[in-house]
Amino acid sequence: DTGVSQNPRHKITKRGQNVTFRCDPISEHNRLYWYRQTLGQGPEFLTYFQNEAQLEKSRLLSDRFSAERPKGSFSTLEIQRTEQGDSAMYLCASTERVSGANVLTFGAGSRLTVL
């Protein structure tokens, strides 16, 4: 297993366009998380899935953002009508429950630049 994979690694788009990011978690992990990280800040929680069910969403996740995990394996994060404020690194993580510790394994991230 090669770990958590995210694609694309970098996306440059014009304001108003839609973008989609994909995350492939570690195969035996049933929980998948999306975070957003801007320069100089820590990762901010967006949403998480247990299998295919989306169990929690942050207030940061406006109605322009939608995340899916249709078969409980890979996940997609779509941003519609992108704004310059959406420029950030979008991080995906999957979890291995080690004695309840909910340890997150992160991918390398997908960097979004909105012009």
Next chain:
Amino acid sequence: GEDVEQSLFLSVREGDSSVINCTYTDSSSTYLYWYKQEPGAGLQLLTYIFSNMDMKQDQRLTVLLNKKDKHLSLRIADTQTGDSAIYFCAELAGGYQKVTFGTGTKLQVIP
């Protein structure tokens, strides 16, 4: 609610010990974590501690937890230039599955 705070920057000389501090507000936190982020890379788990423990040691890393003061620290012994990175403190609040991260401390190791 959850709020995790860290100092922004720490500079140490190679071979010295580094101590990175973190405070959190959620008294129901069950686990606390330290992650490392190198430039252009994702976050890597360094270590974690359960809230009923005071200390955990793992090779050059020592984690101290003061639950009364909601204070967590990470000590890196014999700091090397390869330890230069941003270090994030994080907490798992009781009853939730969301891990909340601090703003990160940038560690600079001077040769």
